[in-house]
Amino acid sequence: MPRRYWLMKCEPAAYTIEQLARDGTCGWEGVRNYQARNFMRDDMQVGDGVLFYASNADPSGVTGLAEIARAGYPDPFAWKKGHKYFDAASTPDKPIWYTVDLKYVATFPGIVPLEQLKETPGLDQMMVVRKGSRLSVQPVTKAEYDIVVKLGKRAKPAA
DNA sequence: GCCAACGTTGGC
């Protein structure tokens, strides 16, 4: 099974690549979208590469790299009454929502802004550059992943 | 904070 590649969005207010660097690993709980759920539950494998994307940021863009440390498993937060991720329809017997664990890989020296992704040849098919693309877990091709990694290594630190 | 785009819900 060849390694796959993903882009995962998170608002900096919730979690950042710097926090992941400190924590080493993290759970990606709280995804409540069926398409994203399906990717996590059905397709993600340990070792898959992840572009860590900061959404609703200034600017938004890819801030670093991670990899899948644990493949899809039921999101335990869906069972925590009172928690904001609680969903009464999801039970341990019949879980609805799934999550994965990420492992820290690298922090780019600077962000790769969405604007740069949009103007980079070879990335025009990426979901994230499409208008109105709200999906928080997206597949990317190896070619796209490699290009973004190259951009990331050359990214300039914020002034 | 605005608002366009999108997903989900619920009445019928």
Next chain:
DNA sequence: GCCAACGTTGGC
């Protein structure tokens, strides 16, 4: 099963 209303996402 349609579709209007509503809620959320996320760039700007």
